[in-house]
Amino acid sequence: MRIIVTGSSGWLGQRLSAALRAGGHRVTGLDMVAGPETQVLGSVANRSVVDRVFAFGADAVIHTAALHQPDLRKATARAFVDVNVTGTLNVLEAARAAGCTRAVLTSSTSLMIDAALASGRAEAAAFLDETHGPLTPRNIYGVTKLAAENLARLFAEGGMTVAALRLARFFPTDDPAIALIRGDNLKALEFLHRRLTVEDAVAVHIAALERAPQGYSTYIVSAPSPFSPDEAVELKRNAAAVIARHFPDAPDLFAARGWTLPRTIDRVYDSALVRRELGFAFTTDFATVLDAMRQDAPLPFAVPA
Numbered sequence: 001m002r003i004i005v006t007g008s009s010g011w012l013g014q015r016l017s018a019a020l021r022a023g024g025h026r027v028t029g030l031d032m033v034a035g036p037e038t039q040v041l042g043s044v045a046n047r048s049v050v051d052r053v054f055a056f057g058a059d060a061v062i063h064t065a066a067l068h069q070p071d072l073r074k075a076t077a078r079a080f081v082d083v084n085v086t087g088t089l090n091v092l093e094a095a096r097a098a099g100c101t102r103a104v105l106t107s108s109t110s111l112m113i114d115a116a117l118a119s120g121r122a123e124a125a126a127f128l129d130e131t132h133g134p135l136t137p138r139n140i141y142g143v144t145k146l147a148a149e150n151l152a153r154l155f156a157e158g159g160m161t162v163a164a165l166r167l168a169r170f171f172p173t174d175d176p177a178i179a180l181i182r183g184d185n186l187k188a189l190e191f192l193h194r195r196l197t198v199e200d201a202v203a204v205h206i207a208a209l210e211r212a213p214q215g216y217s218t219y220i221v222s223a224p225s226p227f228s229p230d231e232a233v234e235l236k237r238n239a240a241a242v243i244a245r246h247f248p249d250a251p252d253l254f255a256a257r258g259w260t261l262p263r264t265i266d267r268v269y270d271s272a273l274v275r276r277e278l279g280f281a282f283t284t285d286f287a288t289v290l291d292a293m294r295q296d297a298p299l300p301f302a303v304p305a
Helices: 013-022 047-054 070-075 075-095 116-117 140-155 184-188 198-211 229-245 250-256 272-277 285-292
Strands: 002-006 026-031 062-063 103-109 126-128 161-167 218-220 267-269
Touching: 002 013, 002 047, 002 075, 002 272, 013 026, 013 198, 026 047, 047 075, 062 075, 062 198, 075 103, 075 140, 103 198, 116 250, 126 229, 140 161, 140 218, 184 285, 198 218, 198 285, 218 272, 250 272, 250 285
Parallel strands: 002 026, 002 062, 062 103, 103 161, 126 267, 161 218
Antiparallel strands: none
């Protein structure tokens, strides 16, 4: 298959392009930054650049290019609209003109978080699945990612099969908004409710490309959580106790590393639909992380040197 990958020099796009190529596909990459998987340099916000990459020929497109949450500190609202909205429209229009039948859009769980949930004032953890709504994103990043999803839905109504993947956290950098727990301690804990590895992020894009049903689909993508909605209040009030109930040796394993368990968890992303509908199996969850800790093995989310 001839596949266009936007954002092909990024943390996800470069690995995804390499995996697709290893699977026998012909991949053409587009990115503003040069890289080993990028053939065309430029922005998705520039329609002539997008047309140039599709001129290589395409049966499908995986659109990962975007401004992200960390860009809120340096990019203007207009830049977010130009890249995340206009850029998505450019990619989808070029894909349709090239005769592409399938598209996968990298979206974000961030668009599901409104100001009330972000404030942390709720008395119970929110369990979020694809039915959650109405969606009222709290910042320009979420607003533009939701707009991109809606554009993708319109193109699916026109006959293209499109899957939007709302990925939880998979980048190696810390969230600067979280100050109490950082680094590997934080990442390990996030596998309980809001993280996946970049390897699983790559694999789920390929699964969506191959198996997404005809029309438009949206999937939350986050490592399976051990928690259930009947634990929502306790998760908000005493998350460490809930974790210890599910994983009795977790407190000792964390303490041995000088790590801490969280006092509270405010949200849990439910990835049951992507596992059920696409048959997707995550390779890493919190139990996998604990297994590595018990064996003093490399953590499954460690960034290679």
